Amino acid sequence: MKKLSFILVLVGSPAMAASGAFFSLHNTDFIVTLAFLLFVGVLFYYKVPALLGGLLDKRAAGIRADLEEARALREEAQSILSGYERKHREVQEQADQIVAAAKRDGLAAAEQAKADLKGSIARRLKAAEDQIASAEAAALREVKDRAVSVAVAAARELLSKQMTAKDQAGLIDAGIDEVEKRLH
Secondary structure, eight states: OHHHHHHHHHHTSHHHHOOSOTTSTTOHHHHHHHHHHHHHHHHHHTTHHHHHHHHHHHHHHHHHHHHHHHHHHHHHHHHHHHHHHHHHHHHHHHHHHHHHHHHHHHHHHHHHHHHHHHHHHHHHHHHHHHHHHHHHHHHHHHHHHHHHHHHHHHHHHHHHHHOOHHHHHHHHHHHHHHHHHHHO
């Protein structure tokens, strides 16, 4: 089957369609070949392959430059990224230090607040004890004053019943003499 296909391809080719000698102007294959060779000759005469090669070289140089620029940008981006990562680590360390310092300060403030609270409680207890002692002293004075007042009133009543007018005048004179002695 392959052999048959090959033979049919050769028999059906355009070279077999042409009639007459190959190097004749009546042979279309020869004309096409001449036109092709002439076209290729014109291309070489005007240095089209060199121009195409130059354009391709220029394009390759542009691509190479773009690749170098991309590589440089990538390296710059890597350095910037590493700088930001380093700064991030530094800031994280500072934040950790700030948090640790805040915890220490908080604990110290809590301890100070406890100590201040204990001192305040002690002062208030002392003030309450002083107030109680003062109230007790005032109550004792009041009781003593009341007792003195009651005793004086009882003594006055008792003396007034037992004393005569002559005795009262003598006591008044003795009191006046006593006051004169103490004042001079």
